[in-house]
Amino acid sequence: MPDKTDLKKVGLKTTVPRLKILSLLELSDQRHLTAEDVYRQLLDADEDIGLATVYRVLTQFEGAGLVIRHHFEGGSSVFELNEGKHHDHMVCIECGEVFEFFDSRIEDRQKQVGEESDFCIEDHSLYLYGVCGGMKKNGKCSKRQLKAENLKLKA
Amino acid sequence: MPDKTDLKKVGLKTTVPRLKILSLLELSDQRHLTAEDVYRQLLDADEDIGLATVYRVLTQFEGAGLVIRHHFEGGSSVFELNEGKHHDHMVCIECGEVFEFFDSRIEDRQKQVGEESDFCIEDHSLYLYGVCGGMKKNGKCSKRQLKAENLKLKA
DNA sequence: TAAGAGAGTGAGAGTTAATTTTCATATGTC
């Protein structure tokens, strides 16, 4: 459970919903959650927090720099705890698992490509899509089987 | 104007709307068009083609492999003629212009990163977001002023 | 520790924008 000071520090009043949501972001085994995900997981945990509040709070957290909002392909925003270190993502198309990575050579080269085109790069998004080791071997991802099933249903 | 055989080849009946849309994709100075873009440009050219048809046809073209559908940040799908050569995109956050680039060093490195993580990469999407040269200098993009204004209004 | 002010909340209605469906009419193919 996050400390009250976490919220105070960023100028947000300490409230139960905000603490629960922050806590969920910290403890959930998924790093990347949509507002809907957060809402459902709160429901599952018998927390009585409205969807509107989830959106409000996530947006406030984003403004406060506590979380980062991503726009994966497919419409809805995805939130992730901001731990200050930039990284890119590898997404397993079989099981839906998201892995993070950072590669300075790619980062550097991106900057160069921008400069060569007289383009001032402020941000980028890089997703590698493929099949993770677990799925290749076992048809099972060691890390997150359930998620995979969810994905299949959605798709 | 595309040849009738282009459509026949992929199993689509030759119709005026389909020819016009394919032609527009080939001739437009924008490589990346939303369905709305296509629709408006057809209107400008005094073609009487409904928006529903544009959506239908673009979706058929995608199914037939004639075009590729992208999901840039910001909601709507963007279509591009499929010419078989992979490339990545730089998107100007000021004017909305999309530039293409290809950098083999980035491509290679991506493959390596995948291998190092026992991840079999099948695809990737890389978008660089920044400010293009035109907008930096003039606050105007040489290539696409109108589009920029649309973007501002929407945002 | 109680009270008041003001910010925060839940539920549900409202919005928005993109896309899809419907259906009567028009068109392409054989």
Place this chain on the structure above:
DNA sequence: GACATATGAAAATTAACTCTCACTCTCTTA
């Protein structure tokens, strides 16, 4: 020309948020 398919216009749907408002909670001050 017959038949199936495609089309245009408008309505319907969808999904993701956002707003409204009556009520509740937190924080501060007494």
